[in-house]
Amino acid sequence: GIQVEQSPPDLILQEGANSTLRCNFSDSVNNLQWFHQNPWGQLINLFYIPSGTKQNGRLSATTVATERYSLLYISSSQTTDSGVYFCAVVNTGANSKLTFGKGITLSVRP
Amino acid sequence: DTxxxxxxxxxxxxxxxxxxxxxxxxxxxxxxxxxxxxSKKFLKIMFSYNNKELIINETVPNRFSPKSPDKAHLNLHINSLELGDSAVYFCASSHILSRGYNEQFFGPGTRLTVL
Structure with missing residues (x-):
C-alpha cells in the first residue's frame, strides 16, 4: 500500500518562530489532508489539499502531487499550536481510505 | 451544531x-x-460504509462488527474484549470519493480501556 512519511518526527519552537512540516507519499493520491491533534485528542481539519496551495490565517499548505509531497507552513507560532500534526492521503483507487503518516509532534514554548 | x-x-x-x-x-x-x-498515536482505518453498504474492511478481528442502520449512523460493536483493544476509536464521515470531494471529518473519539 501507499507509504506516508512525515518529517521531522519532533519539533520544538520558541513562540513566534516559523516552521515547515513535510509529508512525502509514495504513490498518486486523490485526497490529502492535514490535521492537528490537540492535547485533548481532537482531530482538527486544517487543510484538504490534494494539489495546489491554500492559506488559512497563520497556516498555509502546498501540495505538489506530481512530486509526491506536501508542506505545511506555520508562521508566528503560538503555544496553542502545540500538538501532533498528521498528514493523511487517499491513494488513487483506494476507495476513500485515508492512510496516515506517523505524525509530527510540535511543542511551542512561551 | 453540524x-x-x-x-x-x-x-x-x-x-x-x-x-x-x-x-x-x-x-x-x-x-x-x-x-x-x-498508544503510539498511529491512526489506521478499520471499516467504511457508503449508504449502509460495507465498502472497506481492513484486517480486523471478527470480534469487531460495524453496523450502519442508515447513512447518518455507524456503530461499532466489539465482542470478547481483549487488552490489546485498548485504544482511541474515531468515527469519521465524508462524501464518497467518486463525487470528487471527500474531505473527511472526525468525531471527538472514544477512549476504550480494557482492564
Whole structure:
C-alpha cells in the first residue's frame, strides 16, 4: 500500500518562530489532508489539499502531487499550536481510505 | 451544531465483555468510517460504509462488527474484549470519493480501556 512519511518526527519552537512540516507519499493520491491533534485528542481539519496551495490565517499548505509531497507552513507560532500534526492521503483507487503518516509532534514554548 | 458525534467519550471495561460505540453525523455525508488510534498515536482505518453498504474492511478481528442502520449512523460493536483493544476509536464521515470531494471529518473519539 501507499507509504506516508512525515518529517521531522519532533519539533520544538520558541513562540513566534516559523516552521515547515513535510509529508512525502509514495504513490498518486486523490485526497490529502492535514490535521492537528490537540492535547485533548481532537482531530482538527486544517487543510484538504490534494494539489495546489491554500492559506488559512497563520497556516498555509502546498501540495505538489506530481512530486509526491506536501508542506505545511506555520508562521508566528503560538503555544496553542502545540500538538501532533498528521498528514493523511487517499491513494488513487483506494476507495476513500485515508492512510496516515506517523505524525509530527510540535511543542511551542512561551 | 453540524458535526460528527460519538458516544461514549470514555469506556472502561473488563476483558471478555462486549461493548458498543455509537456514531452519528449530521453533515449530509453518505460515507462513514471507523479508525483506530493506538498508544503510539498511529491512526489506521478499520471499516467504511457508503449508504449502509460495507465498502472497506481492513484486517480486523471478527470480534469487531460495524453496523450502519442508515447513512447518518455507524456503530461499532466489539465482542470478547481483549487488552490489546485498548485504544482511541474515531468515527469519521465524508462524501464518497467518486463525487470528487471527500474531505473527511472526525468525531471527538472514544477512549476504550480494557482492564
Amino acid at each position: 458535526a460528527v458525534s460519538q458516544t461514549p467519550k470514555y469506556l472502561v471495561t473488563q476483558m471478555g465483555n462486549d461493548k458498543s460505540i455509537k456514531c452519528e453525523q449530521n453533515l449530509g455525508h453518505d460515507t462513514m468510517y471507523w479508525y483506530k488510534q493506538d
